[in-house]
Amino acid sequence: MPDDARRGAAADWLARLSAADLDASEAAAFDAWVSQPANGAAYDAVLSVALELQAAAPKLIEELNELPAPRRSNASRAWLALGGVAAAAALAIGLTPLSVFAPETQTFATAKGERKAVTLADGSTVELNGGSRLSVTLARHERRLSLPQGEAIFDVTPDKSRPFLIAVGDRTVRVVGTRFDVRHLGDDLSVTVERGVVEVRPADGVKGRIWRLHPGERLDVVEGPAAPAPQLSVADPQAVESWRTGKLIYRDRPLGEVVADLNQQFARPVVLEDPALARTRVSGVLILDNEEAVTRRLALLAPIKALPSPEGFTLRSDPAAKP
Amino acid sequence: MRHTSVVAETPEPSPSPDIDPDADRGDPLLAAYLERRTNLVRFLAARAGSLAVAEDLVQELYFKLAARDRGQDIGAPVALLYRMALNLMLDRARGEARSVARDTAWRQTAHAEVGGVDVADEPPADEAAASAQRLRQLVAAVAELPPQAGRAFRLHKLEGLSHAETARAMGLSVKAVEKHVSAALKALTARLGRRADA
Numbered sequence: 001m002p003d004d005a006r007r008g009a010a011a012d013w014l015a016r017l018s019a020a021d022l023d024a025s026e027a028a029a030f031d032a033w034v035s036q037p038a039n040g041a042a043y044d045a046v047l048s049v050a051l052e053l054q055a056a057a058p059k060l061i062e063e064l065n066e067l068p069a070p071r072r073s074n075a076s077r078a079w080l081a082l083g084g085v086a087a088a089a090a091l092a093i094g095l096t097p098l099s100v101f102a103p104e105t106q107t108f109a110t111a112k113g114e115r116k117a118v119t120l121a122d123g124s125t126v127e128l129n130g131g132s133r134l135s136v137t138l139a140r141h142e143r144r145l146s147l148p149q150g151e152a153i154f155d156v157t158p159d160k161s162r163p164f165l166i167a168v169g170d171r172t173v174r175v176v177g178t179r180f181d182v183r184h185l186g187d188d189l190s191v192t193v194e195r196g197v198v199e200v201r202p203a204d205g206v207k208g209r210i211w212r213l214h215p216g217e218r219l220d221v222v223e224g225p226a227a228p229a230p231q232l233s234v235a236d237p238q239a240v241e242s243w244r245t246g247k248l249i250y251r252d253r254p255l256g257e258v259v260a261d262l263n264q265q266f267a268r269p270v271v272l273e274d275p276a277l278a279r280t281r282v283s284g285v286l287i288l289d290n291e292e293a294v295t296r297r298l299a300l301l302a303p304i305k306a307l308p309s310p311e312g313f314t315l316r317s318d319p320a321a322k323p
Numbered sequence: 324m325r326h327t328s329v330v331a332e333t334p335e336p337s338p339s340p341d342i343d344p345d346a347d348r349g350d351p352l353l354a355a356y357l358e359r360r361t362n363l364v365r366f367l368a369a370r371a372g373s374l375a376v377a378e379d380l381v382q383e384l385y386f387k388l389a390a391r392d393r394g395q396d397i398g399a400p401v402a403l404l405y406r407m408a409l410n411l412m413l414d415r416a417r418g419e420a421r422s423v424a425r426d427t428a429w430r431q432t433a434h435a436e437v438g439g440v441d442v443a444d445e446p447p448a449d450e451a452a453a454s455a456q457r458l459r460q461l462v463a464a465v466a467e468l469p470p471q472a473g474r475a476f477r478l479h480k481l482e483g484l485s486h487a488e489t490a491r492a493m494g495l496s497v498k499a500v501e502k503h504v505s506a507a508l509k510a511l512t513a514r515l516g517r518r519a520d521a
Contacts, residue, residue, distance in 0.1 A: 004513075007512055008505075010512075014505070014508055015502075015508060017369040017370055018370050018372075018479070019486055020487060020497075022409070023409075024406035024409060025402055027366060027405035027406075027408070027409065028399070028402045028405055030366060031366070031401055031405065034365055034366075035359075043365060045512055045516045046508050046509070046512045047365060047368060048516075049508070049511050050372075050480060050511075051368060051372070051373065052515070053465070053481065053511065054481065057480075057481040057482070057483075060461055060462060061482065064462060064466060064477070067466055105478065107478075107482055133482060137492060137494075139494065142494075144491070144492055146484065146492045148488065167492065203491065
């Protein structure tokens, strides 16, 4: 087999191996293939390039974001330069040169405790909370976003012909024009609406009902097939969005949620000694200045003690403490 | 204090495999494992996106195999081995993805706080931070991929979206994403691969 074809086969395997539907028999087929020394060498070459790029991912993303947008005109000129015959042939068999029209995907990320405001090309604004990742694709017929991790407030420019769709875990949030907060930490996601109407529906292939949320409503969803039913509650959007001003405001929220929020803000993890503590209800305001002070103040809002640990802070149940 | 926690967060080098050479006697599954350890690492590294995580998982698999009840009949040891490896990944996938993201974010923060001097940053060889020049090569190679392949690669391999999430973000089928990622990997290897392994 020529090197180029072998490299293609190796790349196919590497791409295939991260598929969600890969099963053990296919894995065994991979094992047989990669056991051939020439295949193994080709695979290792592709794997080492992939791992090198993945290890450098944060820096790469940062650098790629700073590059000027690719000049589309070059692509179309090159394509037109193929001449009338090629163009006609492409049209005749129904091909569209995708690269000419393919919309760009922009990505944004924030470090722990960092907040960032972004204005998108359609005039919508997004404020990202710490430890968040967001990708944005503004296509001609829809605006597609994905929030794999973190929290953001979206203020969406109304455009009926281009729905604004946000993929969060196994749900899709669909809006026409409104302002709302989306939080996606681990398996927990929540949507709080300040203005307008927001629809939360299961992603393709996921079962579940469609929720329509109105101003002042909050929906909490736990991802996964065995998760409890989503909870609709009344929320104060100002409180939910308080992180943008360096505060966290809670009215009767579970301690687990507070801890997840703090872990978006600070580098050193805050952990619960006993997972059952996560259900303890908390009300109060936390000013986000420094982690030690914040955990100490948190301990005044619930029957807990905050103990420094080698990694960060541990919250321990303390029935003696007055909440 | 900051300095101490920087050091505390440095990943421990993975423990060397503590393997008894006679352990496979009469155990076809353990024999298959010892024979295929390299392939298992290759397999898990592709899925986990990190050699260190793959080594860790393969080591964990060994302990699982060594600890299991040997009485059962094993039909196809290789498939069973990979099924166990897949299950191990599933068990750890969610927590692992989160802690990798956390590590990265953490490192960025720590980096800023120690004033540009990365005290703790001595990653293992396979994760060696690219030199400035190498980084430029990597950036250029990714930026110059065909648009669809570049986006699929970036969303899936660099930003850690699953095939399904990438498909959703790009408005494509999962199969198409796989195809674009493969094309990207092929082009990137042709451009960036070290001559030595060609």
